[in-house]
Amino acid sequence: MAPYIHAYRGKTFVVGIAGELIAAGKLHFFAQDMAILHAMGIRLVLVHGFRPQVAEQLKAKGLESRFFQGRRITDSVALDCAEEAAGQLRFEIEAAFSQGLPNTPMANSTVRVLSGNFLTARPVGIVDGVDFQHSGVVRKVDAAAIRRANDSGAMVLLSPFGFSPTGEAFNLSMEEVATATAIALQADKLLFLTEIPGIRENLQDPDSPIDTELALADAEKLLGALPAPSQPTDTAFYLRYCVQACRGGVERSHILPFATDGALLMEVFTHDGIGTMVVDEKLESLREADSDDVGGILQLIEPFERDGTMVKRDRTEIERDIATYTVIEHDGVIFGCASLQPYPEAFTAEMAALTVSPQVQGQGDGDKILKRIEQRARGMGLNSLFVLTTRTMHWFIKRGFTPVDPDWLPEARKRKYNWDRRSQVLVKKLG
Incomplete structure (x- = not known):
């Protein structure tokens, strides 16, 4: 690990976690791994998703989630559910990073979590006749403010919400927020902890090995041959964001399985990692x-x-x-x-x-x-x-x-x- 510890001190990592990670009860273990990265001097930005949490809120109201082309259609009720889910998750995440019991990996750790209105958004609008209502896309990331927060030693936490200059709130996707933030910061790494283990070498064989490193050109070629994704478990879903990040100047983007304990540390601190890394050119x-x-x-x-x-x-x-x-x-x-x-x-x-x-x-x-x-x-x-x-x-x-x-x-x-x-x-x- 030593060469990587030295190499990554002072570098910026943007980490996006699917809401399914939190729903699966993995948050405390994930926080422990992030605390180790923080202790090693890595500048961290954490973006959380909340798909299952919003779906649960809607279900409690007797409603179903609606999606089109893989993006949520956010009406006023769904927006209320998203705001409620985001508030609850932010509370849980801050609590997880406040752990400090003796004889645990968080003992003696101090991870300050700072969040705020770092994102400006605009509405998706009407696409192919479908009105996305309160769903939005990232318009601008306040990279300077995020860097100042990192300079103070804090980890920045971003919820998938953005606001217009008029104060209107828009529901965003975690993947888009993480990608836009990584590009704005010119981060050294963008890491997605997801439901899938990575990109398999043989897409027709679910048991084939994970392709641990994809050159950007190969990833673009693969993306062009895949159908448009409609859900996060589709191969192209996270891959398209990794490709977008690398095109935008992020050195490396990763797809990791949150189901594997310690996946984040294994990917960052071992030679071949555990998931799939997309890179502009072969690192080897x-x-x-x-x-x-x-x-x-x-x-x-x-x-x-x-x-x-x-x-x-x-x-x-x-x-x-x-x-x-x-x-x-x-x-x-x-x-x-x-x-x-x-x-x-x-x-x-x-x-x-x-x-x-x-x-x-x-x-x-x-x-x-x-x-x-x-x-x-x-x-x-x-x-x-x-x-x-x-x-x-x-x-x-x-x-x-x-x-x-x-x-x-x-x-x-x-x-x-x-x-x-x-x-x-x-x-x-x-x-």
């Missing part, structure tokens, strides 16, 4: 190393040097050979590396220091690095690639390497071979 980068990567490489390989898996390399050696390294990074953190040491007189090269962080092992990063090293070797006109290893020979054999006698090594490398270590030598022909 496979590239050649430069001098700024020396510290990250040292940190990555040090545990493997300590347990004897790898031969120790000092900083001077890595700085000298940095141009030979390939690294794979995610969000500015190096998770894998390898060095290519050519022996052109023998038309071969050694791949050394192949390392993948234990956090991401088994996810294919090692294969990506190997493929890039092979490409670099072919580009040098070399015919083969060899490695020396004491513990990972089976991994290399599965990828086309063949054991050979140490006498096979080029003369310059054979002179440096450590006979006490007795490393196995494996060679792969480059076609």
